[in-house]
Amino acid sequence: MSEVYDLLVVGAGPGGLAAGIYGSRSKMKTAVLDKNAEPGGQAATTAELENYPGFWEGTTGPGIMEKFADHAKAFGTEFLRGTVDEVDFSGPIKTVHTQQGDTYQAKAVVLSPGATPRKINVKGEAELRGQGVSYCATCDADFFVDLDVCVVGNGDAAIEEAMYLTKFAATVTIIVIHEEGNLDCNKASAEKAMKNPKLKWVWNSTVEEIAGDGLVEKVVLKNIDTGELTDYPTNGVFVFIGTEPHTAFVKDKIELDDRGYIVTNDMMETNVPGVYGVGDAREKYLRQVITAAADGAIAASAAEKYLSELETLQNDVLDESKDKPVLLAFWAPQIQESIDSISAVDKVVEGNSDPVGLVKLDTYRAKKTATQYNVNEIPTVVLFKDGKDVARVEGAKNITAESVADLLK
Structure with a gap:
């Protein structure tokens, strides 16, 4: 340990x-x-x-x-x-x-x-990652200006990234596992993509291999219905399947x-x-x-x-309250009423005959503590005894010298 x-x-x-x-x-x-x-x-x-x-x-x-x-x-x-x-x-x-x-x-x-990124787990994918195989269009699109790339996937993210790639690449070919016209993305994105002249489509197909000598040069596509394998030249492969x-x-x-x-x-x-x-x-x-x-x-x-x-x-409230009462005052500098209320609390603590602790917390900086003790109104004064909150006064109208003094009785 x-x-x-x-x-x-x-x-x-x-x-x-x-x-x-x-x-x-x-x-x-x-x-x-x-x-x-x-x-x-x-x-x-x-x-x-x-x-x-x-x-x-x-x-x-x-x-x-x-x-x-x-x-x-x-x-x-x-x-x-x-x-x-x-x-x-x-x-x-x-x-x-x-x-x-x-x-x-x-x-x-x-x-x-x-x-x-989820991978398609085909031959050449791991070997050519960073050499034409990518999983992030925002990261790598600029490396493919005026080149031809493929996108694997047809969900919302894939179509969105493919549209982004058209700003850089000469052509973007989307490899789709479904029959022609059937996409997993939302209808609005599908309609927009279909109208983009820089997008090409290969339907009813999967990628069997990514190949190239040091850099991506082609993908090998498999037609799901016929099983036919086809070489498809490309300079890059973007995989967007989640x-x-x-x-x-x-x-x-x-x-x-x-x-x-x-x-x-x-x-x-x-x-x-x-x-x-x-x-x-x-x-x-x-x-x-x-x-x-x-x-x-x-x-x-x-x-x-x-x-x-x-x-x-822990140190100023919970531990101290085991020896003497402690007032935990929640305030906010931008709320004038809370500043005036805290001044009233100060006077009561200073004039009290028995020792009393006072801790002031700016609720902007102490959101966790305010939430922990269910502070819903600023200012709020909470009384702690023996490490426990036992009473409180909430709101500027209610926090007066008299109400704070009564809290300590």
Whole structure:
């Protein structure tokens, strides 16, 4: 059993590494746990990367991910190796177990397990990945200007990506497993695609092989009805048959959508306090290195505020209230009435004959604590005794010197 980390990041993709950078820089004891020896996740498999800001001349996925990792290490992030197979997020200290038999504990956890594109698993696909085989039009379309490419898939994502590719490629041929005119995408997208002059269609067919000498040169197509094999020249193959998030180990531990993606709010918070989701495994609109990095920065920042709230609540309220009453006052600087009310609370505490603790929390910065104690009106003053909230006064009209004094009787 290791010591307890402030922040444990599961997964070393761009989202996880960014969380490591921001976590360590915030002076949290931070570790990144990943199953691979080299960091970077899916991004590290990208041979060329030219849409990350500042790198208009291009860079490589492994190269920029190495920089991310070095940046995290420079701030003190610890790197751990292991494949997570079980977690326990039920208590204030989160526990993560690996297949290798190691157990790690942390006050907050950022989940960055990633997702992988579903593959068609044919000869040549793996060998030519990054050499004409792609799973991301946004990433790679610019490499195929005035060339001919194929798209495998016919759902909403496939048709949308194929339409995007027509802005770059000379022609885009969609390989469809169904009979002519039958697509899995929505009707509006299908009608629009059918009218696009740069789109070609091969119906009732599957890809049997992707071939080329160092670069994609052709696909071998199989007609489902006749079994006939046909060589089809092309410069690139884009596969869009869905992605698979690596979230099996957190099933029933946090909320996932019906496809297995992690459900979060805009602070990257899951439905479990102290647990965050980032990167490609998160339910989101755009899966790119830049959006994953943004997720990680947000999650680590949110985790730092969460831990700060916990520390304040535990040390200044729950522990202190075992020796003396403690007033926890929720206010907001933009609400003038709450400022006036807190002043009244200050005067009562200062003039009280018996010792009374007072902790003031800005609800903007202490949303978790406000939610935990069902604070629905600002200002609210909650009285704690023996580590428990026992009484409260809500609303500016009700919080007066007299009402606060009565609260303490």
